[in-house]
Amino acid sequence: MLKNDLILRAAKNQVVERTPVWMMRQAGRILPEYRTVRAKMGDFISLVKTPEFACEVTIQPVDILGVDAAIIFSDILVIPEAMGLPYKMIESKGPWFEKTIQTKEDLNSIHIAHLQNYQYVIDAIKLTKKELNNRVPLIGFAGAPFTILAYMVEGSGSKTFSKAKKWMFTQKHEAHQLLELITLSTINYLKDQIKAGADMVQLFDSWAGILSPQHYEEFALFYIQKICKAIKDEFPETPITVFAKGAFFARENMGKLSCDAIGLDWNMDIKESRALIGNNKTLQGNLDPCILYSDNKTIVAETEKMLLDFGPKGHIANLGHGIYPDVEKEKAKLFIDSVKNYKHKV
Amino acid sequence: MLKNDLILRAAKNQVVERTPVWMMRQAGRILPEYRTVRAKMGDFISLVKTPEFACEVTIQPVDILGVDAAIIFSDILVIPEAMGLPYKMIESKGPWFEKTIQTKEDLNSIHIAHLQNYQYVIDAIKLTKKELNNRVPLIGFAGAPFTILAYMVEGSGSKTFSKAKKWMFTQKHEAHQLLELITLSTINYLKDQIKAGADMVQLFDSWAGILSPQHYEEFALFYIQKICKAIKDEFPETPITVFAKGAFFARENMGKLSCDAIGLDWNMDIKESRALIGNNKTLQGNLDPCILYSDNKTIVAETEKMLLDFGPKGHIANLGHGIYPDVEKEKAKLFIDSVKNYKHKV
Numbered sequence: 001m002l003k004n005d006l007i008l009r010a011a012k013n014q015v016v017e018r019t020p021v022w023m024m025r026q027a028g029r030i031l032p033e034y035r036t037v038r039a040k041m042g043d044f045i046s047l048v049k050t051p052e053f054a055c056e057v058t059i060q061p062v063d064i065l066g067v068d069a070a071i072i073f074s075d076i077l078v079i080p081e082a083m084g085l086p087y088k089m090i091e092s093k094g095p096w097f098e099k100t101i102q103t104k105e106d107l108n109s110i111h112i113a114h115l116q117n118y119q120y121v122i123d124a125i126k127l128t129k130k131e132l133n134n135r136v137p138l139i140g141f142a143g144a145p146f147t148i149l150a151y152m153v154e155g156s157g158s159k160t161f162s163k164a165k166k167w168m169f170t171q172k173h174e175a176h177q178l179l180e181l182i183t184l185s186t187i188n189y190l191k192d193q194i195k196a197g198a199d200m201v202q203l204f205d206s207w208a209g210i211l212s213p214q215h216y217e218e219f220a221l222f223y224i225q226k227i228c229k230a231i232k233d234e235f236p237e238t239p240i241t242v243f244a245k246g247a248f249f250a251r252e253n254m255g256k257l258s259c260d261a262i263g264l265d266w267n268m269d270i271k272e273s274r275a276l277i278g279n280n281k282t283l284q285g286n287l288d289p290c291i292l293y294s295d296n297k298t299i300v301a302e303t304e305k306m307l308l309d310f311g312p313k314g315h316i317a318n319l320g321h322g323i324y325p326d327v328e329k330e331k332a333k334l335f336i337d338s339v340k341n342y343k344h345k346v
Numbered sequence: 347m348l349k350n351d352l353i354l355r356a357a358k359n360q361v362v363e364r365t366p367v368w369m370m371r372q373a374g375r376i377l378p379e380y381r382t383v384r385a386k387m388g389d390f391i392s393l394v395k396t397p398e399f400a401c402e403v404t405i406q407p408v409d410i411l412g413v414d415a416a417i418i419f420s421d422i423l424v425i426p427e428a429m430g431l432p433y434k435m436i437e438s439k440g441p442w443f444e445k446t447i448q449t450k451e452d453l454n455s456i457h458i459a460h461l462q463n464y465q466y467v468i469d470a471i472k473l474t475k476k477e478l479n480n481r482v483p484l485i486g487f488a489g490a491p492f493t494i495l496a497y498m499v500e501g502s503g504s505k506t507f508s509k510a511k512k513w514m515f516t517q518k519h520e521a522h523q524l525l526e527l528i529t530l531s532t533i534n535y536l537k538d539q540i541k542a543g544a545d546m547v548q549l550f551d552s553w554a555g556i557l558s559p560q561h562y563e564e565f566a567l568f569y570i571q572k573i574c575k576a577i578k579d580e581f582p583e584t585p586i587t588v589f590a591k592g593a594f595f596a597r598e599n600m601g602k603l604s605c606d607a608i609g610l611d612w613n614m615d616i617k618e619s620r621a622l623i624g625n626n627k628t629l630q631g632n633l634d635p636c637i638l639y640s641d642n643k644t645i646v647a648e649t650e651k652m653l654l655d656f657g658p659k660g661h662i663a664n665l666g667h668g669i670y671p672d673v674e675k676e677k678a679k680l681f682i683d684s685v686k687n688y689k690h691k692v
Contacts, residue, residue: 209613289506324506
């Protein structure tokens with residue numbers, strides 16, 4: 001049915017004609033076309049909550065950059081809000097929660113998220129699937145439980161998330177209760193995304209890198225595996241990608257997750273990562289997003305070097321993090337084209 | 347001469363009676379006694395620039411916490427200022443540079459730092475050595491060249507330092523010129539610190555973790571090695587520690603540096619790090635600073651687990667990053683005492 005299903009086949013570790021490519025944050029400020037829609041809507045959260053606009057900006061990079069997949073325009077903080085903890089997005093500062101989770105009472109005041117709590121995302125997915133008209137697959141996503149807890153407790157972004165970690169380390173029992181609530185919410189959320197048409201889903205553990213290896217096992221990986229298993233039980237054919245930024249120390253254990261692909265950031269050596277994760281998983285990534293500030297020759301050379309290191313099978317090309325908003329559209333397109341034009345020697 | 351030279355002997359990988367311990371940022375906001383001095387001075391930079399006050403807060407943790415070394419109270423951004431790029435410390439925001447390095451002209455407007463540009467640090471070291479009266483060694487320090495470049499170009503702290511990286515990747519020649527200027531300034535600076543009495547020096551590469559392994563080699567490690575060699579040539583007996591936060595990928599290469607000790611953050615597995623770095627270097631670290639928010643039992647248990655993993659030789663106990671300012675003084679002391687009371691089974 002899909003005209004281009006390269007990414008789905010690559011995620012399943014199948015032999016593909018060429019390496020598929022997309023970019024985290026491809027629907028966003030790098031595109032002047034996005035900034036126009038955004039200016040109309042006023043604020044980021046309204047854009048996320050209006051299916052027609054979310055659909056429009058989701059499809060823009062498919063039309064403009066020629067990526068091999070669309071990813072629904074949304075935010076990982078949909079889940080805290082759907083659980084009863086609303087947030088604001090403060091310009092040039094980031095997310096901010098008026099209420100945070102600190103006490104047992106706070107925990108009792110939130111709930112497991114269900115369809116009615118995030119209906120607008122599901123509507124956006126349905127609309128986007130229709131408008132995409134099977135040109136490329138649509139990726140759904142959610143934040144991983146530890147990263148979501150970090151925001152719900154800290155109440156904003158942070159370099160260290162020390163308030164969130166303090167809470168986790170002193171209120172261990174409550175921390176696990178909260179992680180469980182987030183996990184169950186995320187399972188509902190991703191299943192509903194798949195039912196609505198998402199062809200593939202990704203978990204973003206953006207703050208994985210602030211935990212020690214032991215704490216990452218206990219507070220993060222355990223819940224990620226729970227989500228992966230629940231999704232696989234109901235949708236064994238839908239590929240799942242787990243991207244835990246900074247969790248270099250967990251690569252070996254991530255090789256055992258019930259998922260299809262593992263995202264790598266640009267700190268992680270490609271061959272070492274392959275050796276640690278094993279041959280059963282597809283790897284996604286991992287160009288340093290700052291390479292896209294370089295001259296054209298460097299962008300092509302670095303992209304080709306990356307493709308060579310990953311090899312022709314079990315790789316989805318991407319950056320090692322979301323594209324930075326001030327990268328020129330032409331440079332982003334050059335990265336996409338460099339992947340699409342590359343021929344692996346076999 | 348020194349009554350307690352444990353840390354110097356441990357840095358040289360000698361057998362010691364017990365593992366020495368200190369904490370990065372031990373002279374600072376965790377101590378009410380520091381906050382009193384700070385309130386008198388008004389701002390952070392004035393405190394750094396007034397030798398009597400810098401001396402007083404440097405010695406506080408020796409008296410109050412019983413650490414095995416003092417570290418001169420100062421700031422890594424002394425060097426940019428000494429090179430001609432002054433900064434302000436903005437409360438709850440961090441450092442801010444009015445002028446940054448962007449062009450060839452900007453590069454020409456700065457200079458290699460010499461004694462007269464950072465005399466106040468040298469005076470503070472001399473005074474502190476006198477006041478310490480040989481109770482414990484005094485550690486001097488500087489930022490590593492890449493981290494200093496990052497601030498000089500970005501102009502402030504940042505999660506990604508994408509402006510600094512953009513400049514480095516597009517103005518490669520100028521970037522290496524700037525790194526060279528910083529390197530030569532840092533060599534002067536550390537040599538003058540040692541001449542003034544610093545018993546040991548540490549290089550802090552706080553933003554190492556934002557570079558890819560290849561770029562870290564090119565833009566960071568090369569200059570660190572240059573500094574280490576220059577110091578060792580003149581002061582072969584003075585131990586040098588290199589702490590590159592987040593540079594897990596460089597551990598093997600860091601084992602080859604002309605330094606004595608390598609700092610580890612809490613993401614880095616102890617035994618894996620030892621295997622990568624080899625047996626010739628002392629390792630420093632690496633307790634998660636957030637562990638000090640835990641109950642007393644957990645602090646003792648986690649500290650002892652760390653000591654067991656490092657073993658009795660070639661280890662300087664520390665946190666994996668600077669202590670967070672809201673940690674209770676008693677918890678910090680418990681960490682120090684737990685190390686001092688621990689007996690390695692031999």
